[in-house]
Amino acid sequence: MNSHSFATQDPRDLEVKVDACINHQFQPTLAIVFCSIEQDISTIQVIFQQRDITCVGCTSAGEICDGSFFDQSIVCLLLDPEPSTFRIYESSPDQECTHQQAVDLGHFALSCFEEPASVVFSGGFSVNADNIIDGFKTAFGDLNRPIFGALAGDDLQLSRTLVFSNTAISDNALFALIFDNQKVRCEGIAISGWEAIGTVHTITRADGNVVHTIDDQPALDFFIKHFGYFSSAEIRKQSLENMSTQYPLQIIKENGNRVLRSPLIGNEEDGSLTLAAGVREGDQFRFSMSPGINVIDQTLTEFSTFHEKHAAADAMLLFSCKGRHSALGPFIGDEIKGVYEQWEKPLIGFFSYGELGVDDQGYCDFHNETCSLLLLREC
Known part of the structure; x- marks a missing residue:
């Protein structure tokens, strides 16, 4: 699976960079986008609609691309998986119960693929993230599942967070990118270092x-x-x-x-x-x-251990808690760069208001103050 990652400051430049990536050897079918609440999401949607590229993403509290981080920007990961290997889920606007949204998402994932892997984005401040986890447990029967994602951010305005796809935007929904884990392998780990x-x-x-x-x-x-x-x-x-x-x-x-x-x-x-x-x-x-700046060394050591068993990746997603950014200040850049340099594959991510990820035993949970990494690899 081919991939390209880039950061930009406005939708006009996003369009230019998307077109620069497309050629006879790379025809992206999927775009994952994270952006500031200040960006024009409607324009972003149109860019991908016009190019017949499926898009999913959310607003953020700071953006991550490769080994760097940004403010009030747009980051984009373009991928070319076979369209049959992924689906987009959007919870019903009439369903406001977070637990039921997660149950419905889980049932949808199981109806699509025998072994689904879910990348989940949640909008809204009324969300109790534990209800997402409980809903997944109801749907899947257990939490030993490849489930990743994060709660959307809004640059710490603490007012309104959004999730979006090609045609929809919501401030109270669960959107998800569902992969066929037999075709696009999803592996990752959530690490705090606290x-x-x-x-x-x-x-x-x-x-x-x-x-x-x-x-x-x-x-x-x-x-x-x-x-x-x-x-x-x-x-x-x-x-x-x-x-x-x-x-x-x-x-x-x-x-x-x-x-x-x-x-x-x-x-x-x-x-x-x-x-x-x-x-x-x-x-x-x-x-x-936090053990101070040593938390970065500890976190990178744990990611290095994970890398020893999971060295292959076509692309990466990184969800890092905004509170972690606040605690570490500019040193958060050392952590992001350290993660990127272990794989050196296209990476995007964002600073979030909470993270979904799996532990070293493969069990999914909701986290705070944590750095959750997802590796994507075509089988």
Whole structure:
């Protein structure tokens, strides 16, 4: 499978670069596009409609192309798989239940291919990403599946995130690119590098992504007691960028897997703590923190280990948490470059509000503060 990746600052230049890639040896059938919420998505759609290229993508909180990252730009990956090896899924605009959207997506994938691999993009701020995971489990029966993707971003405006295809745009839907995994192999891994600290605690009362008590103490008070680095006045104006990057909760799953959940908002009135994704009463966790700049070395070491067993790729997608970017600052570029240089294949990605990816055992989950990599390879 041939592929080309590039970044651009506006749709006019996107059109020029798409045409420059097309020749008698490369006739792309698929375009994956990530772009700033400030870009003209309608014009982007027309570019691919006119060239009979299937398009899917979403808005972002920063864009990634090969070994670099950008702001308020457009990144595009052109591919030429056989059209019979992939499908696009768009959840019904009438279906607002995220769990049912994911169930429907899973059933659609199974109706298309015996062994589907799903690349999922979610728009909207009302999404509880754990409902996506639960929906997939309902549809597939288990989570030992090649499921990747991310929650769309909007340059940290925290107002409106979008998913799109050739003809549709939505701010409350699940869109997905479904591959026949027997024809286009999808392999990847999600890595955080965050280190667990302190003892194990228990979430004793929670409702979705709102944690009311930890160890039977008001969750916000518990958090402040451990990490009292802001005053009450500051709590009221905490945002995704300056709160979620500090000390995410490392949730210990029943199967032993660990996923990060970032604190977003502290509610002084009821003492609750809102996380970036859902948890359950009885979940155990340890707080975690970045080991500083060493997190990049640790992450790249883990990607190197993955590369030893999965060296072949035709193209790559990289979903990196915006909170991770905020925590690492400009050093995030070293991580992106380090991942790209291990494979040196066309790569695009974006900074997201949450990541879907698989662990080293192949189990899919939803993550925060994580870097999720997907390799695409024609079989």
